[in-house]
Amino acid sequence: MTEYPHLLAPLDLGHVTLKNRVLMGSMHTGLEETSDWNRVAEFYAARARGGVGLMVTGGMAPNREGGVFPEAAGLFTPADIANHRIVTDRVHGDGGLIAMQILHAGRYAYSPDCVAPSAVKSPVSPYAPNELDAAGIEKQIADIAIAAARAREAGYDGVEVMGSEGYFLNQFLVTHTNKRTDDWGGSLENRMRLPIEVMKRVRAAVGADFIVIYRLSMIDLIPEGQTWDEVLTLAKAIESAGASILNTGIGWHEARIPTIATSVPRRAFSWVTKKLMGQVAIPVITSNRINTPEVAEQVLADGCADMVSMARPFLADADFVAKAAAGRAATIAPCIACNQACLDHTFSGKISSCLVNPRACHETELRYDLAETPLKIAVVGAGPAGLSAALVAAERGHAVTLFDRSERIGGQLNMARVIPGKEEFHGLVEWYTTMVAERGIETRLNTEATVDALNGFDHVIIATGVLPRDPGIPGQGGSNVVNYVDVLRHGVAVGDRVAIVGAGGIGFDVAEFLAQKGESPTLHLDEWKAEWGVSDPAQDRGGVAAGGPRPEAPARDIVLLQRKAEKLGKHLGKTTGWIHRAALQMKGVQMIGGVNYERIDDAGLHVSFGPEREKPQLIECDTVVLCSGQEPARGLADELTVQGIACHVIGGADVAAELDAKRAIDQGARLAATL
Ligand code: NAP
Numbered sequence: 001m002t003e004y005p006h007l008l009a010p011l012d013l014g015h016v017t018l019k020n021r022v023l024m025g026s027m028h029t030g031l032e033e034t035s036d037w038n039r040v041a042e043f044y045a046a047r048a049r050g051g052v053g054l055m056v057t058g059g060m061a062p063n064r065e066g067g068v069f070p071e072a073a074g075l076f077t078p079a080d081i082a083n084h085r086i087v088t089d090r091v092h093g094d095g096g097l098i099a100m101q102i103l104h105a106g107r108y109a110y111s112p113d114c115v116a117p118s119a120v121k122s123p124v125s126p127y128a129p130n131e132l133d134a135a136g137i138e139k140q141i142a143d144i145a146i147a148a149a150r151a152r153e154a155g156y157d158g159v160e161v162m163g164s165e166g167y168f169l170n171q172f173l174v175t176h177t178n179k180r181t182d183d184w185g186g187s188l189e190n191r192m193r194l195p196i197e198v199m200k201r202v203r204a205a206v207g208a209d210f211i212v213i214y215r216l217s218m219i220d221l222i223p224e225g226q227t228w229d230e231v232l233t234l235a236k237a238i239e240s241a242g243a244s245i246l247n248t249g250i251g252w253h254e255a256r257i258p259t260i261a262t263s264v265p266r267r268a269f270s271w272v273t274k275k276l277m278g279q280v281a282i283p284v285i286t287s288n289r290i291n292t293p294e295v296a297e298q299v300l301a302d303g304c305a306d307m308v309s310m311a312r313p314f315l316a317d318a319d320f321v322a323k324a325a326a327g328r329a330a331t332i333a334p335c336i337a338c339n340q341a342c343l344d345h346t347f348s349g350k351i352s353s354c355l356v357n358p359r360a361c362h363e364t365e366l367r368y369d370l371a372e373t374p375l376k377i378a379v380v381g382a383g384p385a386g387l388s389a390a391l392v393a394a395e396r397g398h399a400v401t402l403f404d405r406s407e408r409i410g411g412q413l414n415m416a417r418v419i420p421g422k423e424e425f426h427g428l429v430e431w432y433t434t435m436v437a438e439r440g441i442e443t444r445l446n447t448e449a450t451v452d453a454l455n456g457f458d459h460v461i462i463a464t465g466v467l468p469r470d471p472g473i474p475g476q477g478g479s480n481v482v483n484y485v486d487v488l489r490h491g492v493a494v495g496d497r498v499a500i501v502g503a504g505g506i507g508f509d510v511a512e513f514l515a516q517k518g519e520s521p522t523l524h525l526d527e528w529k530a531e532w533g534v535s536d537p538a539q540d541r542g543g544v545a546a547g548g549p550r551p552e553a554p555a556r557d558i559v560l561l562q563r564k565a566e567k568l569g570k571h572l573g574k575t576t577g578w579i580h581r582a583a584l585q586m587k588g589v590q591m592i593g594g595v596n597y598e599r600i601d602d603a604g605l606h607v608s609f610g611p612e613r614e615k616p617q618l619i620e621c622d623t624v625v626l627c628s629g630q631e632p633a634r635g636l637a638d639e640l641t642v643q644g645i646a647c648h649v650i651g652g653a654d655v656a657a658e659l660d661a662k663r664a665i666d667q668g669a670r671l672a673a674t675l
């Protein structure tokens with residue numbers, strides 16, 4: 001008997017049966033744009049072998065004007081169809097099913113040629129769209145239907161019509177973006193005409209025995225978004241127009257409410273999909289912040305949906321479903337919803353990967369093949385870099401000994417996990433703990449690795465991490481000054497008025513930690529909804545609470561400072577930085593850039609501004625917390641070098657500047673893949 005009876009139950013769609021209720025949701029990985037079709041095929045085939053019921057590709061453009069960016073991939077020529085055949089053949093060979101997403105970006109397209117119902121520029125795009133005339137609308141519909149027919153020709157098992165997230169079809173639905181006065185705008189009937197017409201024409205183009213998923217925006221999370229009645233009316237009409245499945249879309253890209261970031265509670269929006277259950281006869285899929293088989297199973301058991309979509313969890317672990325089915329869920333590499341290697345890459349024009357799994361989207365190039373000769377490898381430091389190196393080396397058959405002076409593994413991850421909104425790091429440390437045992441790695445915790453102890457290994461990997469940087473501020477030795485390690489690791493008491501020196505990732509984290517009273521709203525959905533102003537679309541248009549966000553009062557008065565005269569948090573994650581800034585603003589955290597630190601005394605932190613050190617100001621506070629970056633902890637590496645023992649230095653011990661877990665894990669894995 002499986003632990004996941006709902007999740008692993010087949011789903012009969014009439015002409016085809018899905019082997020389970022798991023959809024790998026669409027992700028733009030950038031792979032299709034590499035033109036390396038073997039690499040694209042291997043990415044999807046690996047997930048097919050991992051047992052997922054149905055996969056959806058990244059969004060394919062139906063035409064040039066609808067592409068997310070000008071060179072966005074699509075099915076434009078016979079050669080494109082042949083290339084996609086390579087993917088579908090490989091997936092089918094590995095027992096999988098795959099649908100192609102058709103994504104028309106409308107006014108979100110990054111091009112001056114972008115088109116939309118009305119010439120209303122989006123706040124997240126530099127280009128005002130060109131308003132379509134009636135013939136232009138007809139062309140878009142025809143192109144989408146042709147793309148669907150080509151997908152069938154290319155061997156796909158279905159298509160997903162992207163009708164949510166504020167893209168083209170969605171843009172017709174709301175008066176915010178549709179100002180038309182012809183048959184395509186005005187009344188609800190007119191605004192719904194385009195999605196319904198698209199659905200009918202797609203169904204006509206592909207025939208009855210083909211999966212057509214329609215991704216429907218169930219909560220727009222923008223002012224003037226759809227009401228629930230409108231969503232429901234559209235859902236029923238899309239069903240009548242021929243959809244096989246309705247998938248859930250949550251929020252437009254321009255929404256100022258987070259929808260998938262790590263601080264969003266798990267399954268935060270399954271209640272929205274649940275409102276549709278029983279209202280349509282076709283299966284309904286729910287989505288967003290579902291990242292373990294337990295959560296997915298519970299969502300289905302609670303009757304929130306017929307099927308669950310997970311996207312990023314399949315970057316973290318291609319074998320998610322197979323491991324769950326085998327009763328080995330603890331070995332599933334967890335997606336921590338950080339966006340650091342996936343969406344942040346996508347939005348920087350880089351190929352996606354995964355912080356936790358550097359092989360994601362690099363399957364053909366980064367391989368963990370069994371080593372020809374098993375070696376004895378010592379890894380010093382059980383933080384992200386060391387753990388990554390140790391796991392990959394052990395997977396390849398080497399005998400690995402892992403040293404750490406701490407009583408537990410995880411390194412800096414143990415500080416991240418105490419930050420409100422970063423609770424997913426608990427799961428990551430647990431996973432590393434499971435895998436270290438699973439791979440037979442010998443751990444020597446509470447152990448200072450000495451040069452002597454490291455003698456006799458074939459390779460020594462130094463992953464000793466970082467030490468807090470000394471900012472050298474006069475008076476920093478006072479009893480009212482602590483650093484982030486004291487606060488996050490040792491629980492040192494901090495007063496009611498705090499000045500934080502340094503506004504990098506850690507300065508922001510410390511500010512969130514010190515601002516939070518009691519438990520994190522990430523663990524309490526109703527509190528989180530109130531904090532961000534999420535409401536029921538049956539009550540407030542678009543699910544945007546009429547009263548706006550209602551954050552809890554902050555636990556402390558906090559001032560966050562940096563020397564650079566630029567916006568604080570500018571270098572945080574591309575897709576998540578705004579969330580951290582908004583969260584601190586809601587807690588009344590004052591952010592000051594362009595300061596010189598003059599001194600600290602009992603009254604607080606004295607700063608000045610500019611090269612002339614003008615405008616002296618006292619930041620009155622009880623505690624100053626130093627978060628001024630880090631330096632490599634290289635003492636052991638230097639000692640080994642002096643003794644003539646070769647070693648590999650990785651992670652923060654190698655380069656502390658701009659160190660983050662993504663780079664550390666990637667570097668550890670890539671080194672271990674070569675030994
Ligand atoms: P960081 O990002 O390098 O920031 C260091 C901060 O200290 C900066 O604000 C810097 O600003 C300031 N600073 C540098 N030298 C200073 C000095 N001598 N005196 C006073 N202030 C000084 O380092 P971090 O915050 O320690 O973070 C370490 C790594 O962890 C980073 O890679 C970070 O991205 C990662 N991390 C990421 C997240 C995330 O949310 N993605 C969260 C936590 C950590 P000024 O030079 O302008 O004063």
Ligand code: SF4
Nearest residue numbers: 335338339342354355
């Ligand atoms: Fe998940 Fe982060 Fe990996 Fe993206 S990079 S898949 S969010 S763990």
